[in-house]
Amino acid sequence: MENIKQIIVDLLPEAVFEEKEKLTVIVEPTDLRRLIKLLYDNKDLPFDYLVYLIGMDWGEKLGVIYLLSSSTDTSKEIVIKTGTADRENPLLYTVTDFYETAHLNEREVYAMYGIRFINNPDMRRFLLNDDWVGFPMRKDYDGDPAINPVSVVSKDIIDKAPRIMETPEGLKEEIVNVFEPDDYLINIGPQHPSTHGVMHFRTALNGEVVKKIDIHSGYIHRGIEKLSESLMYPQILHFTDRLDYLSANINRHALCMCVEKAAGIEVPLRAQYIRTIMDELNRMSSHLLAWSAQTNDLGATTAFIYGMREREMILDIFDKTCGGRLIINQNVIGGVMFDIYADFQKDVKAFIPYMREKLKEYDRFFSHNVIALGRMVKIGILSRQDAISYGVTGPAGRASGWACDVRKYQPYALYDQVEFKEIIRNESDSYARYLNRLDEIEESLKIIEQLIDNIPEGEHLAKTKAIIRLPEGEYYQGVEAGKGLFGVYIESRGDKTPYRLKFRSPSLSLVSVMPLICKNEKISDFIGIGGSMDYVIPDIDR
Amino acid sequence: MEMKNISIKGIPNEEFNENEYLENYIEELKANGVNIVLSNLDDMINWGRSNSIWPLIFATSCCGIEFMSAAAAHHDIARFGMEVTRNSPRQADLMLVAGTIVHKMAPLLKRVYDQMAEPKYVLAMGGCAISGGPFVNSYHVVNGVDEIIPVDVYVPGCPPRPEALFYGLLQLQRKIKVEEFLKRPGKKKSKKSE
Amino acid sequence: MFLVVFLASILLVVAGLGMAILLSPKSFNPQKGEPYECGIPTHGTSWMQFKAGYYLYAILYLMFDVEAIFLFPWATIVRELGLPGLSSILFFLLILWLGLAYAWRKGVLVWK
Numbered sequence: 127m128e129n130i131k132q133i134i135v136d137l138l139p140e141a142v143f144e145e146k147e148k149l150t151v152i153v154e155p156t157d158l159r160r161l162i163k164l165l166y167d168n169k170d171l172p173f174d175y176l177v178y179l180i181g182m183d184w185g186e187k188l189g190v191i192y193l194l195s196s197s198t199d200t201s202k203e204i205v206i207k208t209g210t211a212d213r214e215n216p217l218l219y220t221v222t223d224f225y226e227t228a229h230l231n232e233r234e235v236y237a238m239y240g241i242r243f244i245n246n247p248d249m250r251r252f253l254l255n256d257d258w259v260g261f262p263m264r265k266d267y268d269g270d271p272a273i274n275p276v277s278v279v280s281k282d283i284i285d286k287a288p289r290i291m292e293t294p295e296g297l298k299e300e301i302v303n304v305f306e307p308d309d310y311l312i313n314i315g316p317q318h319p320s321t322h323g324v325m326h327f328r329t330a331l332n333g334e335v336v337k338k339i340d341i342h343s344g345y346i347h348r349g350i351e352k353l354s355e356s357l358m359y360p361q362i363l364h365f366t367d368r369l370d371y372l373s374a375n376i377n378r379h380a381l382c383m384c385v386e387k388a389a390g391i392e393v394p395l396r397a398q399y400i401r402t403i404m405d406e407l408n409r410m411s412s413h414l415l416a417w418s419a420q421t422n423d424l425g426a427t428t429a430f431i432y433g434m435r436e437r438e439m440i441l442d443i444f445d446k447t448c449g450g451r452l453i454i455n456q457n458v459i460g461g462v463m464f465d466i467y468a469d470f471q472k473d474v475k476a477f478i479p480y481m482r483e484k485l486k487e488y489d490r491f492f493s494h495n496v497i498a499l500g501r502m503v504k505i506g507i508l509s510r511q512d513a514i515s516y517g518v519t520g521p522a523g524r525a526s527g528w529a530c531d532v533r534k535y536q537p538y539a540l541y542d543q544v545e546f547k548e549i550i551r552n553e554s555d556s557y558a559r560y561l562n563r564l565d566e567i568e569e570s571l572k573i574i575e576q577l578i579d580n581i582p583e584g585e586h587l588a589k590t591k592a593i594i595r596l597p598e599g600e601y602y603q604g605v606e607a608g609k610g611l612f613g614v615y616i617e618s619r620g621d622k623t624p625y626r627l628k629f630r631s632p633s634l635s636l637v638s639v640m641p642l643i644c645k646n647e648k649i650s651d652f653i654g655i656g657g658s659m660d661y662v663i664p665d666i667d668r
Numbered sequence: 669m670e671m672k673n674i675s676i677k678g679i680p681n682e683e684f685n686e687n688e689y690l691e692n693y694i695e696e697l698k699a700n701g702v703n704i705v706l707s708n709l710d711d712m713i714n715w716g717r718s719n720s721i722w723p724l725i726f727a728t729s730c731c732g733i734e735f736m737s738a739a740a741a742h743h744d745i746a747r748f749g750m751e752v753t754r755n756s757p758r759q760a761d762l763m764l765v766a767g768t769i770v771h772k773m774a775p776l777l778k779r780v781y782d783q784m785a786e787p788k789y790v791l792a793m794g795g796c797a798i799s800g801g802p803f804v805n806s807y808h809v810v811n812g813v814d815e816i817i818p819v820d821v822y823v824p825g826c827p828p829r830p831e832a833l834f835y836g837l838l839q840l841q842r843k844i845k846v847e848e849f850l851k852r853p854g855k856k857k858s859k860k861s862e
Numbered sequence: 863m864f865l866v867v868f869l870a871s872i873l874l875v876v877a878g879l880g881m882a883i884l885l886s887p888k889s890f891n892p893q894k895g896e897p898y899e900c901g902i903p904t905h906g907t908s909w910m911q912f913k914a915g916y917y918l919y920a921i922l923y924l925m926f927d928v929e930a931i932f933l934f935p936w937a938t939i940v941r942e943l944g945l946p947g948l949s950s951i952l953f954f955l956l957i958l959w960l961g962l963a964y965a966w967r968k969g970v971l972v973w974k
Contacts, residue, residue, distance in 0.1 A: 315900020333913035349806035434740030782893035
């Protein structure tokens with residue numbers, strides 16, 4: 127990374143470097159695009175993967191933090207910060223021509239902070255209604271409920287996108303139509319059984335074939351990031367469970383690790399073992415539900431019942447460990463809240479061969495069915511380059527040939543001490559994503575087998591102070607959740623509450639790629655592709 | 669009518685905790701002049717209606733997954749007659765609001781509720797639907813679904829276990845059994861002074 | 863006999879609809895009249911030109927459904943009719959198979 131630093135200094139002598147654990151550089155808004163282009167076109171280590179894009183309100187400046195990484199080596203990271211002091215009309219330059227994932231992220235920054243991005247082709251607000259007064263994440267936001275009351279009158283949706291383009295004469299503001307005037311629009315709407323939550327796809331159809339999809343989100347936007355700024359760290363833990371609720375334990379693990387890393391708390395080894403085993407059980411229950419939901423979307427309701435039956439066995443284990451089935455309150459800062467119960471190892475060891483037999487049964491009755499093959503093979507092709515540009519990680523990204531498993535390349539907990547394969551397929555269609563999940567269940571079983579008999583004795587919870595204050599600084603931790611890379615970013619100013627907390631959501635990438643891969647597919651295939659991508663909506667809206 | 673044994677098959681009247689609520693409900697209806705003499709025909713119709721409720725799942729977040737678990741094979745909802753989950757409000761009786769309702773979703777909730785055909789019921793499942801839940805201080809969350817639509821049964825929990833949901837659904841069945849379905853035309857309601 | 867069946871069918875329909883009209887609760891609000899589209903108000907009209915593919919799909923289905931209905935009464939008395947019955951039904955089916963082969967050849971069975 128030293129030569130990267132050297133290259134940056136050569137191009138931009140006035141860039142400011144901060145002393146952090148990751149290479150951090152602060153640039154002016156006008157130099158941002160040159161820096162990004164330099165890093166993107168770098169020969170040995172092209173930085174073509176945008177991990178997160180965080181809007182920030184530093185008090186005197188409003189700005190954005192980017193974390194860039196390389197698709198070939200995800201352990202190399204660089205943080206770029208930029209900001210503008212203008213709070214009335216903040217303008218920054220877009221990076222959407224380098225990273226497609228920036229489209230939705232920049233729209234979200236506009237909704238939350240009011241920063242508009244020049245040359246972004248669609249600058250509508252992402253999670254909030256267009257008539258929302260104020261920018262919620264700013265520090266001077268007035269949260270009076272009388273300003274933004276609850277309205278029960280349905281508003282018509284206007285499909286016009288404002289944008290700011292840079293022309294030789296200067297900045298020009300224009301409004302373009304999202305759809306053609308004679309398009310047939312339907313709403314595959316929020317209240318729908320197959321959208322895995324409340325996702326609104328406004329679809330232009332040409333007969334049965336999808337022409338264009340526009341994503342409207344925010345129907346479950348609960349303002350978790352803003353709420354976290356007024357809560358202490360042990361209180362924020364229960365929000366992570368409610369984001370991607372299928373990988374509740376894994377999300378909580380990320381936040382706990384971030385806080386422990388920052389506060390210097392050492393987690394005992396017994397707790398690491400329990401955390402890893404519960405994580406893998408959680409991953410299996412997430413993939414089983416994803417399988418059930420995908421087959422239910424394709425029409426096979428029996429397969430839904432079968433998958434949920436196996437999932438109930440895992441939920442019974444969770445229930446006996448910590449009392450929760452879906453929302454598992456097991457990971458806390460410093461370890462795990464409850465020690466494992468007496469029969470934990472016996473139950474888990476009885477589950478492993480049962481699950482293996484059931485995987486064979488799923489393979490026998492569904493995976494080679496001619497209807498299933500006809501509806502999944504060569505449908506919803508997502509190329510590797512698109513997967514990287516959109517930031518699609520997890521089983522969907524690995525089905526496009528991109529090796530991006532966080533457990534392998536940036537290992538945490540005990541993943542560097544167990545043997546497991548990273549499942550990569552190159553066909554990039556729905557069938558590859560489907561098979562990836564089933565194979566990952568098998569790999570999780572292998573991981574648990576290696577760990578279940580060796581749980582050491584010891585403490586399950588380290589002693590921590592009642593009020594945890596993190597030292598000043600920025601901390602980031604990413605984990606491999608069931609859907610992909612889930613990251614937690616905390617900026618602390620020494621208080622007991624965070625100054626800024628951001629959750630990097632894997633499902634946002636998964637849903638942002640839907641307009642691309644569903645173009646020219648039939649509408650019934652659109653539902654099948656949505657099932658194969660397996661996004662969870664509260665993760666997107668936070 | 670005296671509080672006859674409003675029974676659900678298999679669970680005797682004494683095992684429910686909310687019998688007092690039902691008694692008060694009947695008292696209030698009688699005070700407002702509604703005739704609660706349930707004839708046999710009403711009984712039969714109410715039996716039919718309560719044992720085949722078709723839910724409309726309005727699942728927005730985590731409680732929706734617990735509803736799916738309740739509908740799956742382990743905790744079966746089909747034994748109560750509710751496995752037919754209709755996603756169109758025209759064909760549904762009961763709206764199960766499972767999950768947080770936010771400002772952007774509130775107009776849709778009202779619209780879908782309005783599009784349901786009478787007689788319709790609403791069950792608020794989970795802390796978020798009852799009062800905003802863990803997100804009660806948020807700028808974008810509606811503090812409870814009963815700010816927008818009338819709710820019949822509240823099932824607390826975060827998320828409630830399937831067994832808790834079943835208890836709520838059984839309470840709804842008992843509430844339906846008390847209703848007077850065949851209205852006697854020309855009956856005057858004497859309003860008691862509030 | 864025919865009269866009994868006729869009267870019974872009319873009675874059944876009238877009784878069913880009549881009970882529903884008499885016993886159901888009456889309530890209307892303007893939202894009930896609007897089409898259901900996942901909670902969002904609809905956009906544009908539905909009076910537009912649809913693809914011809916839908917029509918072909920429906921016509922083909924109708925043809926083969928009617929053919930199936932014709933096969934049912936033949937199936938009940940297949941033993942009595944014997945070989946002459948079989949040959950006449952095969953002739954009927956052959957005409958329909960020719961139509962199917964033509965449609966297949968013309969590529970109607972693949973959605974475009």
